[in-house]
Structure formats: structure tokens, C-alpha cells
Amino acid sequence: MQAAVIERPGVVSVQDVADPVPGPRDVVVAVRAVGICGTDIHLLDGELPYDRYPVVPGHEFYGEVVDAGSDVSRDHVGRLVTVDPNMPCRTCAECRRGRANLCERYEALGVTTDGGAAELVRVPSDLVYELPEGVSEVGAILTEPLACAIHGFDVLPRNAQDRYLIYGAGTMGLMMGLLANDLAPDPATVIEPNASRRALAESFGLRVVSSPSEIDPDERWETVIDCSGVVEAIEDGLRRVRRGGVLQCFGVAEPDAIVKLRPFDVYRNEITVVGSMAVHNSFDRAHRLAQTWGDEKLAPMVTHDFSLAAYGGAVQTFRDGAGLKIAIRPGGAA
Ligand SMILES: [Zn+2]
Ligand SMILES: [Zn+2]
Known part of the structure; x- marks a missing residue:
């Protein structure tokens, strides 16, 4: 063969x-x-x-x-x-x-x-x-x-009215966004630099921006899901998690990538960081x-x-x- x-x-x-x-x-x-x-x-x-x-x-x-x-x-x-x-x-x-x-x-x-x-x-x-x-x-x-996307949601908390922010609108980001829209009161927000991916995400009813700079710096989400595996995205996402909220590392980062995280913020704001394996x-x-x-x-x-x-x-x-x-x-x- x-x-x-x-x-x-x-x-x-x-x-x-x-x-x-x-x-x-x-x-x-x-x-x-x-x-x-x-x-x-x-x-x-x-x-x-x-x-x-x-x-x-x-x-x-x-x-x-x-x-x-x-x-x-x-x-x-x-x-x-x-x-x-x-x-x-x-x-x-x-x-x-x-x-x-x-x-x-x-x-x-x-x-x-x-x-x-x-x-x-x-x-x-x-x-x-x-x-x-x-x-x-x-x-x-x-x-x-x-x-994989379903398992990703299995390991997230499921609170009524939670809102979702997603980094990346590749295949996985789109699936996570659609699953979020099935649960959340507002469309999930997706950050995606690629224009054709943005267009598809928009047609799926997601709220789409091309970069974090387009988002109000004071806006916070109960659940932030990184589907990019990109260090800068994960660090940006950490800053946008609401108090008591969750950051999920869903995208596969480089094995030796390191993100900066302020333990004080994680402590003070009771942030949960969660993965999702396969x-x-x-x-x-x-x-x-x-x-x-x-x-x-x-x-x-x-x-x-x-x-x-x-x-x-x-x-x-x-x-x-x-x-x-x-x-x-x-x-x-x-
Ligand atoms: Zn085993
Ligand atoms: Zn795969």
C-alpha cells in the first residue's frame, strides 16, 4: 500500500x-x-x-x-x-x-x-x-x-451567563467559539488576525476582532480560551480573565515556551489556569x-x-x- x-x-x-x-x-x-x-x-x-x-x-x-x-x-x-x-x-x-x-x-x-x-x-x-x-x-x-473541543468544554466550569473570549479562529477556535455560543448569553468574542478566518467566524455569529488592541482594556471575561498556543496571546488573555474566572490553554504551545504570569494576580483574583489534553x-x-x-x-x-x-x-x-x-x-x- x-x-x-x-x-x-x-x-x-x-x-x-x-x-x-x-x-x-x-x-x-x-x-x-x-x-x-x-x-x-x-x-x-x-x-x-x-x-x-x-x-x-x-x-x-x-x-x-x-x-x-x-x-x-x-x-x-x-x-x-x-x-x-x-x-x-x-x-x-x-x-x-x-x-x-x-x-x-x-x-x-x-x-x-x-x-x-x-x-x-x-x-x-x-x-x-x-x-x-x-x-x-x-x-x-x-x-x-x-x-477534542468537547473535552475542552468538559474541563471548564459551566456557570449560567458566563461569557467567553477566544484567541484564534482556526478550526479549533471556531469549534470552541460555536460551543461557547451554544452556552453563553452573548456571542463569544474571537481575536483572529487572518481576514478570511475572521469572515467565517463572523458568519458563524461570533463577535470578531483582529487584535487585542480593538478590545476595551477594561472588559473582562469569565472564561478565556487560548486556541493559538502563542505566548503573547496567552499573556494577553491572562489580563482579560474576570476575577474568579478561568484561562484555558487549549492550543498547543511549543514545549519549552514560557509565559509571564503574576502569581499575585492569580491569588488575588482567584484565577484558574486549566489545560485540555486530547x-x-x-x-x-x-x-x-x-x-x-x-x-x-x-x-x-x-x-x-x-x-x-x-x-x-x-x-x-x-x-x-x-x-x-x-x-x-x-x-x-x-
Ligand atoms: Zn496509562
Ligand atoms: Zn489533531
């Missing part, structure tokens, strides 16, 4: 590799589409602490089950599924206290082991979720990011959210389609910052 293989940091090519063979509890998925996100780029650039090369990237994918291991029901074969790429060990202390997304022996398809930027991928059968009626192709491509019991709800939002909201988030052979071009398009979610189609055109 064909697969995009990162041989070592900075070197990716599409090549012929052996077809995956399912272990007893695995299935093999023929990938219909796989999204590219910042994690793939960090992996390609050798910036993740758990890099293992060579590896096939791609953790946001869906496809058809085409083979099943000896301990897996053959009923799976032929089903369209999305895949939770996270593979918790289920034995470490964090897994055993119900926090599998914080597993001490983190493994994930497309990060530490071969993922979906390939025609075929081997997947533990307990990680596949059958695609329900009413989830479109675009919804399937975006299920994993939607599951997906936690949120895949089924992501399918429901995809049904609810439908293509009206989700289709504009998938802006590019590439063949698997053009993986390098897709990565470059991502780096150029053009568009939002970039989809690769290992199985050919949609």
Missing part, C-alpha cells in the same frame, strides 16, 4: 510499504480521508517529546473496516468508522483512576505509531466508532477535533455534535483536499496558513 512516511524529522515521502496485518484484537481500516493538524507538523519537525521514527502521521481519519483480527467480530467489516487515535495503556496510575487521556505511557495512532496518512491502517478494535446516520463525510473528517470519553458526543451542526457549519471548515501522493504539498499549504482543515484522501477523490 501507499503511505506518507516521516523517516526522520524534516523528511516525509509517500512510499510503498507492507500492508498492515491485524493483530487478534485489531481491525484494518481503508482510510477515506485524514485531516492534517498542528500535531502532524510538530511530529514532522521533530518537536514532540515522544517522537518515534519512521512513522506514518495522521490521527484525524475515518474509513471503512476491511479486515478484522481473530478475536474481533467479522460484523465490523464493511462498516464506516471514525477512530479515537489515543491508545491508553489502561494499567498506569492515571488510566486506573479514569484519566486515560493523561496516560503515563502515551501512545497514539499517527503520533507514536503508524496512523491514517496511508491507504490502510491497523487500529485496535476498541478505538473505532461506527459512523451514525446523519454524520456527513465532513463530519467524519472533523470528528476527532470535535471530540479526547476523553467524547467521541460519541462528537458524532452527535456533527449531526447537530451539520454541513452548514462544518463544511466551511474543510477548505482543502489533496491526494495522498500530494502529502508534501498539503503540509506546505498548512504551513502557509492558508485555509482551515486540510484533508488528504488516500482512497482517491471524494
Whole structure:
């Protein structure tokens, strides 16, 4: 089969590799589409602490089950599924206290082991979720990011009438903004320098500004969510959290990035800083959210389609910052 293989940091090519063979509890998925996100780029650039090369990237994918291991029901074969790429060990202390997304022996398809930027991928059968009626192709491509966004809200306080400020209107910022709008009395405010992203955010009913300087310096929010991972944005966001409020670091910052924080302000204003790691019991709800939002909201988030052979071009398009979610189609055109 064909697969995009990162041989070592900075070197990716599409090549012929052996077809995956399912272990007893695995299935093999023929990938219909796989999204590219910042994690793939960090992996390609050798910036993740758990890099293992060579590896096939791609953790946001869906496809058809085409083979099943000896301990897996053959009923799976032929089903369209999305895949939770996270593979918790289920034995470490964090897994055993119900926090599998914080597993001490983190493994994930497309990060530490071969993922979906390939025609075929081997997947533990307990990680596949059958695609329900009413989830479109675009919804399937975006299920994993939607599951991340839902988990992001799971770890935030949920107080009636809270208001939200969001840094960044990429795919995740838009999803967080839409989720906030489902809860908040006023539209969430989104800060986004890119004009086309701003236009889409505005069409979604978000209040949009291009930079923090456009916001009244005295305005405060109960919940500030950084979806940019940018130090300056996080530092700015800290200043805009209302007393008793929350700053969420949702976007993935560089591992060694450091932000300035005044402990006195955190103490005096009872500020909570909270993270959000990947997906936690949120895949089924992501399918429901995809049904609810439908293509009206989700289709504009998938802006590019590439063949698997053009993986390098897709990565470059991502780096150029053009568009939002970039989809690769290992199985050919949609
Ligand atoms: Zn991702
Ligand atoms: Zn674990």
C-alpha cells in the first residue's frame, strides 16, 4: 500500500510499504480521508517529546473496516468508522483512576505509531466508532477535533451567563467559539488576525476582532480560551480573565515556551489556569455534535483536499496558513 512516511524529522515521502496485518484484537481500516493538524507538523519537525521514527502521521481519519483480527467480530467489516487515535495503556496510575487521556505511557495512532496518512491502517478494535446516520463525510473528517473541543468544554466550569473570549479562529477556535455560543448569553468574542478566518467566524455569529488592541482594556471575561498556543496571546488573555474566572490553554504551545504570569494576580483574583489534553470519553458526543451542526457549519471548515501522493504539498499549504482543515484522501477523490 501507499503511505506518507516521516523517516526522520524534516523528511516525509509517500512510499510503498507492507500492508498492515491485524493483530487478534485489531481491525484494518481503508482510510477515506485524514485531516492534517498542528500535531502532524510538530511530529514532522521533530518537536514532540515522544517522537518515534519512521512513522506514518495522521490521527484525524475515518474509513471503512476491511479486515478484522481473530478475536474481533467479522460484523465490523464493511462498516464506516471514525477512530479515537489515543491508545491508553489502561494499567498506569492515571488510566486506573479514569484519566486515560493523561496516560503515563502515551501512545497514539499517527503520533507514536503508524496512523491514517496511508491507504490502510491497523487500529485496535476498541478505538473505532461506527459512523451514525446523519454524520456527513465532513463530519467524519472533523470528528476527532470535535471530540477534542468537547473535552475542552468538559474541563471548564459551566456557570449560567458566563461569557467567553477566544484567541484564534482556526478550526479549533471556531469549534470552541460555536460551543461557547451554544452556552453563553452573548456571542463569544474571537481575536483572529487572518481576514478570511475572521469572515467565517463572523458568519458563524461570533463577535470578531483582529487584535487585542480593538478590545476595551477594561472588559473582562469569565472564561478565556487560548486556541493559538502563542505566548503573547496567552499573556494577553491572562489580563482579560474576570476575577474568579478561568484561562484555558487549549492550543498547543511549543514545549519549552514560557509565559509571564503574576502569581499575585492569580491569588488575588482567584484565577484558574486549566489545560485540555486530547479526547476523553467524547467521541460519541462528537458524532452527535456533527449531526447537530451539520454541513452548514462544518463544511466551511474543510477548505482543502489533496491526494495522498500530494502529502508534501498539503503540509506546505498548512504551513502557509492558508485555509482551515486540510484533508488528504488516500482512497482517491471524494
Ligand atoms: Zn489533531
Ligand atoms: Zn496509562
